[in-house]
Amino acid sequence: MEWSALRDLLAVAETGSLSAAARRLGSSQPTMGRRIEQLEKQLKTLLFNRTSKGLILTPVGEQILGYAKNMAENANAIERIASGADQSLQGVVRMTMTDQMGNYWLPTKLSEFRQRYPGLRLEIVVENRTLDLFKREADIAVRFSRPQQLDLVVRKSIDYHYGFYASKSYLENHDRPESLKDLKNHSFISYDETIFSNAALKRLENLIGEQNIVQRYTSNSGVINALTQNLGLSVVGCYFADQDERLERLMPTQFDYSFNAWVVTHADLFKSARIKAVFDFLVEKLAEDATDFAGVSSH
């Protein structure tokens, strides 16, 4: 039995089709088909039922799947260890962070980074879902909640402050809210709960009332764009909102939420000079900008 075929099995089972599995593994559909076919021949068992919509695991296939997943975990660990052993300051490092951090904050630091580590290339994965560091979907993540898993290296980096904002033109056409109870008279733009879910936001939404929440976005940028369209008001990160001429902060002394941001990597990877360099760079630069992330209220 070819171990590699079990990886194929896993991909087919998880994606549901040969074609999708081939896309994930950078292979082709006929190849995947033949590999699964051969695996079945060697194991003398039917692993998938073929349909025109894809492949569905047989009961035996289901049983086997769990073991294949274990193998994948171990294979991932091996890749992490090997990466961790690489002491050269060359190669690629994948990071994941929010769209704003990735698209607006990070670029301002890149020229310095490039100067300091000319051999390193950065890949910034801006994805809304939390990428899996164990599967090495990313090497380093900036998270707004502290991950509790063992095997992770975590550094607290900044207090990221959020405040109430509205666009200036919106304020020209509406009453300016002066206290939290005024919020009931305004439309509110909020966040998709699959992305950004926390107790403070929930309480706020209760205060405002569901009927006033006119839109939900999966990103800070989306909310800011909605604000500039005069859709209403919202809570956004001060660091970015303050830079936006079109926006104005409301009730800065009464309302100032702060979330800790954390830089995270896997302990195996942290042994790598490459990963460590990027990790430390991120922590350093975030510390330098700490006061900016605190927003106008602390200026």
Added chain:
Amino acid sequence: MEWSALRDLLAVAETGSLSAAARRLGSSQPTMGRRIEQLEKQLKTLLFNRTSKGLILTPVGEQILGYAKNMAENANAIERIASGADQSLQGVVRMTMTDQMGNYWLPTKLSEFRQRYPGLRLEIVVENRTLDLFKREADIAVRFSRPQQLDLVVRKSIDYHYGFYASKSYLENHDRPESLKDLKNHSFISYDETIFSNAALKRLENLIGEQNIVQRYTSNSGVINALTQNLGLSVVGCYFADQDERLERLMPTQFDYSFNAWVVTHADLFKSARIKAVFDFLVEKLAEDATDFAGVSSH
């Protein structure tokens, strides 16, 4: 990273050389070399140090080895499950048992077996060491101690009796021992402790004295052959010794040891019709011959 290459890594690490690993995996030395080389390239890490005597793991390689072993365990489980799912009464079943059981007892049952299950082929692995059912070195084993591991299916099959024997010609030239204390005046042929180690034998050897133990064998057959060469006396299985015209049992009423024999297979495999058929056949035939295994004393 190619998962199959990790299997190669495991084989090379365990055998110590590319050539030996190739033999084990049924591949060739250049292929193994290239696969390891490619794995190192993909992981960007040196995994082995090459010497003219073979390959030795680097520290990183050592770290990785453990994970590769985990993968192997899972791969083995997959193979067992697949085999267990095979409900056809066709194919090969590998058994392991002592040389006497395998070479002398079993063959007397084979024609009946063949008649009952024409599609099944048997492989009898006569090896002195205990084969690993988890690694599928064998599908079914006959053991003389009850395995304690979970996941195994175990059936008590027979009481296998051992008695004192000497060759008739030996007895013509030596005093016939009438009680255990007479044993001090005789040479004794015993068993290699890596193969057959148990408390009763130890006590007996103490009684006889190390200086009187003139030879050690790893198999019952070896001991019987030594007896017929008039090397001394020994303790052997009654079932075989009684059939041998050249041998005679000594002190049958005073000395009769019995060991339980067990038929064992892995729970995963027991689901297979093929394995179950052979397992049940073995248990059935051993039960039929149970009184024979009890030796002359019970006739």
Added chain:
DNA sequence: CCATAGCTATACAAATATGAATATTAGTTA
């Protein structure tokens, strides 16, 4: 000190696996 055994490394022909292109099938939608 030479002969041998066992290993790795290299070269090249043969076997094998791959992917682009295409045919085929089965659901879904207008």
Added chain:
DNA sequence: TAACTAATATTCATATTTGTATAGCTATGG
């Protein structure tokens, strides 16, 4: 019902992988 979509199956030229044969290296034993 016909057109569309997304999947699996098939074909074949091409690229890759493999094994045989061979050379080179290094310990070990008489």
